[in-house]
Amino acid sequence: MNKGNAKNLFLTGITGNLGAFAAYRFLNMGYRITALVRAKTKLTTDAHIKKMIKSLSTWMPVEEVQHFIDAGKLIAIKCEMTQTEEMKGIQLDDIFDETWHFASSLKYMPKDRDEIYAANIDGVKNVLDLHKRHSNRDSKFIYISTAYVGGRTVTHLKEEQLLLTEDLTFKNEYEKSKLMAENIVLDYGRDEKLFSVVFRPSIVMGDTKTKRLINYTGFYLALDSLVNLNSYIKNATGEVEVLRFESDNDIGLNLIPIDHVIDNMVFINERVQEPHQVFNITNKTNIGIKELQNIVAFSHLRINVVPNEAFERTPRTRSEKLMSYGFNYILPYANNKVKFSTERTARILGATYDYPYYPNKIEEVVDDYVNRKQVAEIVG
Ligand SMILES: NC(=O)c1ccc[n+]([C@@H]2O[C@H](COP(=O)([O-])OP(=O)(O)OC[C@H]3O[C@@H](n4cnc5c(N)ncnc54)[C@H](OP(=O)(O)O)[C@@H]3O)[C@@H](O)[C@H]2O)c1
Numbered sequence: 001m002n003k004g005n006a007k008n009l010f011l012t013g014i015t016g017n018l019g020a021f022a023a024y025r026f027l028n029m030g031y032r033i034t035a036l037v038r039a040k041t042k043l044t045t046d047a048h049i050k051k052m053i054k055s056l057s058t059w060m061p062v063e064e065v066q067h068f069i070d071a072g073k074l075i076a077i078k079c080e081m082t083q084t085e086e087m088k089g090i091q092l093d094d095i096f097d098e099t100w101h102f103a104s105s106l107k108y109m110p111k112d113r114d115e116i117y118a119a120n121i122d123g124v125k126n127v128l129d130l131h132k133r134h135s136n137r138d139s140k141f142i143y144i145s146t147a148y149v150g151g152r153t154v155t156h157l158k159e160e161q162l163l164l165t166e167d168l169t170f171k172n173e174y175e176k177s178k179l180m181a182e183n184i185v186l187d188y189g190r191d192e193k194l195f196s197v198v199f200r201p202s203i204v205m206g207d208t209k210t211k212r213l214i215n216y217t218g219f220y221l222a223l224d225s226l227v228n229l230n231s232y233i234k235n236a237t238g239e240v241e242v243l244r245f246e247s248d249n250d251i252g253l254n255l256i257p258i259d260h261v262i263d264n265m266v267f268i269n270e271r272v273q274e275p276h277q278v279f280n281i282t283n284k285t286n287i288g289i290k291e292l293q294n295i296v297a298f299s300h301l302r303i304n305v306v307p308n309e310a311f312e313r314t315p316r317t318r319s320e321k322l323m324s325y326g327f328n329y330i331l332p333y334a335n336n337k338v339k340f341s342t343e344r345t346a347r348i349l350g351a352t353y354d355y356p357y358y359p360n361k362i363e364e365v366v367d368d369y370v371n372r373k374q375v376a377e378i379v380g
Contacts, residue, residue: 007031008094010134012081012127013102015055017204017213018144021262022100024059027068029266032075034094036103036127039080049076058214059207082118087126091133098140098269099131101185106217108172108329120177121184128188140195141185142269147202147254147282147340148333149179155337157200159278159344161186171332186276195275199268201261202254202282202340203333208361211368213258218329220369223296225326227373229319230298240299243320244306245289245327247334252286254340255362268348279348282340287362289334295363296370 009026013019014035023033037048049069056065068074079086081103105112105119124143131141150157151170164183170176182198189196206213213220233241261281268279293303301319316324324331346353 005030007097009033010036010094010096010099010131011102012036012100012123013104013144014076015051015214016102017215017258018201018261019100019102020055020214021059021207021258022102022266023074024056025262025266027060027073032073034075034077034092034096036081037076037078038103039078039086048078052076055214058212059210081123081126084122084126084129087130090130094134095136096131096134096139098142099127099135100142100144101127102144103127104144104178104181106174108174110173113173116173116177120174120181124181124184128185128194132192132194135194137193138195140197140269141189142197142199142265143182143185144265145182145198145200146175146178147200147280148175148336148338149182149200150338151175151179152332152336156339156341157280158341159280161276161278171336182278186278189276197269197272197275198278199265200278200280200282200340201265202256202280204261205255205257205362206365206369207259208257208365209259211365216369219253219255222327222330223366223370224373225323226296226298226301227370227377228326229322230300231374231377232322233300233319238300240302241317241319242302242304243317243323244310245303245323245334246308246311246331247289247305248307248337251335251337252288253292253330253333254282254286256281256283257361257365264345264349264352267352268345271348277344279345280340280342281345282342284342286339295366298370 009031011019011023011033012035014023015037023035026033035052037052053062053065065074077090079090081087101124103119103123105116107116128141131139147157148171149162151168153168154162161183162179164179185196185198188194203219204213205219233239264281289305342353
């Protein structure tokens with residue numbers, strides 16, 4: 001550790017949801033951050049710094065972000081994480097106490113395969129190498145994975161390394177790339193005698209205080225589609241429509257607010273003693289689709305959970321087709337029965353592992369988003 005208790009951190013993905021929230025927490029803890037910002041060709045370094053400031057301003061005033069930059073507490077370096085030679089060229093005078101690797105492609109379609117593997121596999125290897133060159137024997141590499149690394153196959157995800165075997169099948173390329181990356185991090189940690197930690201958050205929702213995120217993807221895209229459908233039905237018929245949704249009432253989504261994800265990871269990381277451990281950063285219970293429906297109350301639509309066979313008898317209506325298009329990403333998750341072990345996480349969090357957050361916390365976050373969307377629709 002560098003002077004006093006003020007850690008010196010290296011962080012990727014600072015312009016994204018989790019990276020920006022973590023940076024906000026770390027800066028307020030007095031830590032110093034060197035952040036890797038992306039070198040998309042057309043943007044200048046200034047433009048990247050502006051993007052970083054804009055992302056952090058979701059959580060704190062712009063003047064405060066600027067103050068951290070002016071005080072040398074927040075430094076941005078521009079480099080393309082996927083480019084091995086460029087990354088090898090980074091030589092800083094620093095030794096990092098911790099590298100937090102948040103940057104990742106969250107795309108999931110087969111057409112984005114190359115981009116997904118470049119960011120999630122080449123990226124992690126290059127950041128590990130950079131970390132090794134800037135580490136000492138106490139430095140830690142912290143990898144942010146996902147609780148859905150078990151794909152379709154694993155029905156109970158334990159808090160331990162999961163090997164990529166042939167019997168595993170995945171809902172998308174993203175999941176597979178994250179499992180591969182986890183294994184790269186854990187194996188590299190053991191081989192190179194570097195302390196590695198893997199955190200697996202489930203589906204990240206808005207902050208419980210501000211209700212906000214920076215990028216609204218995944219589950220939020222499904223909410224968008226419901227908002228749009230509701231106003232479509234309202235304008236088209238003015239009647240309430242009941243839409244069928246293929247799932248099983250036993251299955252649910254595991255949703256967790258961003259502040260709890262970051263606070264739990266920071267808390268655990270400060271206390272973890274053994275290297276190469278894996279933690280599932282999930283809610284205690286999944287939220288059922290039926291329960292979710294009670295949370296999201298729309299004026300002109302209701303959702304009826306039905307088995308898949310129901311559509312063989314009666315094909316989808318136009319509204320149902322529109323809904324399944326918007327649910328493209330989340331649908332496989334709504335049909336994936338998986339539970340997550342949390343013994344290791346709970347052991348460290350102790351009394352603060354006070355879940356579940358349902359229904360109230362998630363309800364507030366979802367309600368706030370849907371209301372904002374509906375107001376934006378009326379105004380826009
Ligand atoms: N959000 C969730 O529900 C969720 C759930 C479980 C796990 N996770 C994991 O948590 C981590 C952070 O996710 P997030 O929600 O914060 O995602 P996000 O908001 O989409 O942010 C992704 C970050 O990664 C950066 N990035 C992407 N591709 C890059 C590349 N090729 N080179 C450099 N940087 C690149 C982005 O930079 P730009 O801004 O320049 O694009 C951005 O800073 C990821 O590892 C993700 O797998 C997320």
